[in-house]
Amino acid sequence: MNPVADETSVWIPRTEEDKEKVRQQMNRLLETSHFKNSRRYPLLFRFIVEETLEGRGEFLKERLLGVRVFERPADYDTASDPIVRVTIAEIRKRIAQYYHEEAHESEMRIELMPGRYEPEFRPRKEAGSDQHSIARVAAFLTDIQAAENAASESQAAAVATARSGRKRLVLYVVGVVAVLLVALGAGFFWRGMHPSALDAFWGPLLANRRTVVFCLPMEVEKSGSQTAAAAGILVQDPAATPNHPNPPVAPVSDTPLTSSFLAHETLGENIVFSDALATLRISNFLAAHNRESNYRLNTTTTLDDLRQGPVVLIGGLDNQWTLRAIAPLRYRFSGTYQxxxxxxxxxxxxxxxxxxxxxxxLADAKRDFAIVARIHDESTGQVEVIVAGIGMSGTAAAGEFLVDPRQMEELRRRIGPGFQDHDFEAVLKMDVVNGIAGSPKILTVAVW
Known part of the structure; x- marks a missing residue:
């Protein structure tokens, strides 16, 4: 009698000849109706088999497969994009259907165990292996039933039990996969109907497929107080114009602020670190949601630029576009340098x-304040998000606030129903130590 391979053991193909046998078996599966009418399933199945044959099976993880097979970005959210898990579950089901067919029972097995992405290989059954398996199952049943049946009757019962068990297994696998798919679909539906506070806040910007414009402040010839005064927002400094206790101020212009060539040469197109930090945190969040960003300096930004897409205005006292946007709002910046x-x-x-x-x-500053807002600007026709602190630490903390899920949940609680659709303005307070702000606290909110 030919030797019988233990069909329960995992076989590791080490020679090129053995690996080629696995590839031939893989191709048999891919040529069947279970796989050939799909593009995703063969792509992922072939990749995990080849990686395992090359000795890299233990490194097969969900994110790696998403990046290598389905060309997802390296930092994509596996929770909101379960393409790998869904595809693996479908491959596992189709493999089970293939081997459930009697014509393939004696072939080499390529199996995917639940919870794993590394396939297992089991050798082809040699001649006589069916009788050997039946005899083992029959002996097991005979021991349990206290030898009540004859060996031939036990074999027949074992064959029927084994076949019925395989059918139940397939039905169980199919049922589990169906439940998982329904659960995943329900999860996506629920998330669509109940977005997180973070998604709800940024929803109006993310719904617009245009590039998000970031406007960052850079002072060249004007100090922050001069920019603010020119915008007609702040209290005019009486010392600056002693003969005019209440001098008129010019409204903000639609044209960019001008500066000399020397100013650009000496200062360069530099921005404050806290403004850059706030911009980086928000732009990274938008990039994770497949939104591109365009960065502009306030000195070269025009009203037409702000009409090109959703806008994020960074900085307060040194950004005339921020001051212009909050001029009609309840909360705004006031004061003088003196x-x-x-x-x-x-x-x-x-x-x-x-x-x-x-x-x-800087070391003596104990607290800072900031304004955050989301408004629909009628002059630009775009949604604008405002991230503006009085000091540097306020702007940096406000940028972190707007991408913090817990802070957004608190903001949604304060605003109430219609959080995703209403315009609003909030004032934040943060404790400061050596110029570094702590976690912001919401002081007040205005909603309309």
Whole structure:
């Protein structure tokens, strides 16, 4: 009698001849109706088999397969994009259907165990292996039933049990896969109907397929107080114009601020680190949601530029476009360089609690304040997000606030129903130590 291979053991093909046998078996499966009418299943199946044959099976993980096989970005969200898990489950089901057919029972087996992406190989059954398997199952059943049946009757019962078991296994696998697919579909539906607060906040920008425009401040010839005064937002400094206690201020222009060639040569197109940090955090979030960003300096930005797509305005006192956007809102920046700057409340103009003296030493600053807002700007026809602190630490903390899921949940709770659709403005407070801001706290919110 020919030797019988143990069909329960995992076979590791080591020679090129053995590996070629596995590839031939893989091709047999791929040529069947279970696989040949699909593009995704053969692509992933062939990749995991080849990687395992090359000794790299233990490194097969969901993210690796998503990147290498389905060309997903390296940082893609596997929770919201389960293409690998769904495809593997479908491949596992189709393999089970293939081997359930009696014509393929004696072939080499390529199997995918639940929870794993590395396939297992089991050798082809040699002649007589069916009788050997039946005898083993029959003996097992005979022991359990206390030798009540004869050997021939046990073999017949074992054959029927084995075949029935295989059918139940296939039905079980198919049922599990169906339940998983239904659960995944229900999960996607639920998430679509109940987006997270973070997704709800950025939804109006993400729904617009255009590139997101970032406008960052860069002062060349004007200080922040001069830019603010030119925008007609801040209290005019009386010392600057002693003969005119209430001099008129010019509205912000649709044309960019001009600067000399020397100013560009000496200062360069530089921005404050905190503004860059806020921009980086938000642009990385948008990139993870497949949105491109375009970065512009406030000194070269025109109103027409802001009409090209959704806008994120970075910085407050040194960005005339931010000051222009918040001019009609309830909360805005006020003050003078000689006194201090503060966030004023149009309904309580005497209140100056939310202020910061920018002349004090950095180490002496104990707190900072910021305005964050999401508005629909009628002059541009675009959604604008405002990220503006009084000081540098305020802007950096505000940028972190807008991509923090827990902070967004708190903001949604404060705003209430319609969080995704309403325009709003919020004032934030953050403690500061050596110029570094702590976690922001929401002081107040205005919704319309």
């Amino acid at each position: 006194e201090e700057y503060w966030i004023s409340d149009a309904k309580n103009p005497e209140m100056k609690d939310w202020g910061l003296d920018l002349k004090i030493r």
